[in-house]
Amino acid sequence: MNTNAYRLGQLIVLEQNKIADAKAGIAYVKLALSFAFITTWILYFIFAFSFYVADLWGISTWLTENTSELVAFALFLTMALLMAQTLSMIKHAFYHHKAAFKYGLFAVLLICSLGVFMELFNSSSQQQTIAHQSAEKSKTFDSVANTQISIDRGANSSNRIAYLSGELAKAREYLNGCKKTCKTYQVKVADLTAQIEALQAGQAQANEIASLASTNAIKAKTEAMSALKEDAHKPIFKFIRDALGVGISTAVVIIACLVSIGFEYSHALLSRMLGEKLSYLESLQNGLVKLKTDYLQAAGTEYGSSELIDAPELPVSSFKYQQAAPFVSGFVSFKNAPKSRAQGSAKSSDPLPTPKEQQLPFPDFGGFKARRDTWATPELETEATTSNHQLGVHEEKPQQPPARGSMGLYDDWVQAVKIGECKPSVDPTWSWIQKRISNKETGERTPDRTRISAMQKAFFSRAMKEGLMIENPNYRNGGKKYLWTA
């Protein structure tokens, strides 16, 4: 019966430790969710603002130019704020709700898709802005943009045509009044007409060529500028463009989509992690209730530790078994040890504790001293404390089955390492111990660094003996000297 109570007591302590770990894990996930909420809010706000108001880049210029439109601006800004707040709250609430109440894939996809789209909108626009700004700042782009396109229209024949037209008019006039030289003027008119037509045809062709050259030059300049802008994009975008044979915009969208999906998946994953951790905590708490019930049946009294479900961590200065009177009372004969030794009566063999017995203040733990005095020092212990209890093997034994009294500072340290509060290294452990004993020890001991180092070494020694940590076989200067294996 007592052994069973002891076992249950130990299991309860372990269960409480697991609960503390689980709660720490849940708190961490909730913190991550809070950061995700803030990120989502900013993301949604940028989307709504850019979509309904103006691009955030150059917003100061935009505001200067639109100060007269205060009503519209105020309304759209309010809508952007409310939209960001509402949608991010819905998303946050949904992920918290999903953690507790499982949801179908469709609802998760809907929420995720909304986030992906808005992120896609923002990030792709942002990448374009970055690339264009980068390109426009480059000297090459500046050089291309300032190139003047001059078109050589070739030889100008209009003066010659005008001259020949005058000659042609004269020749026609002579031809009209001729009597003997008509033949000559007929030839001249025909010749001048042919020359004028040839010149006009040549001029038209030259104009056409010049126009084509002009168009090509402008097109080349534009393409050069576009190429420079495209070249200013990040290498990853150009890699996707070249690998998939798509335009740079498509490449940007593909990458932005992957990043957005990654964020949304991580966000949704947090929700799942929270749900699993909550379920785990619930199962642990149910287990704790069962263990306490079993303990009640085994020991006949409630496990009255101060380590309640909602407050598994005790103050460091508390000695837990001292507060857990019912736990002590589980070791009945233990409690009765002094009486049995003094009186030699048979009462010491009473198997079960009675309510009356539970009210006994502090029993003699069959030789083990309860730490009822806060920070008793070895100097205060009489020699009898140890020498009176010296035992020869199998000669004089503790009269009662001792139980694990409580978790001490060492167990607190192990827990602190497990939950990440303290690193299993020399300096962090030294500081951890120092903080916990500094308010208990006064006088000359407080600054005794050697003494605290001895405590740290003793902790490490026990942890290694219990297999919680090992010396790093690959230790080098600057590396970890010890490895936590628990």
Add this chain to the structure above:
Amino acid sequence: MDSLNTQQPTQTIYYWLDGYWVKDKEEAELMDSINAFGSLHQVVELPLNADIDREIQHLLKV
């Protein structure tokens, strides 16, 4: 009969309720001073060749 009373060389072991033990008295007292292991240590004399873990467990179970 005298041969039966031959004293074996012993060692002093300092142990706690949770079964942990050390051989160093100063370490045991230091650990007690900060309530490292939840109880004050006990002392037992054991033969040098004794299985300390087993003996301590035996003492704690009895």
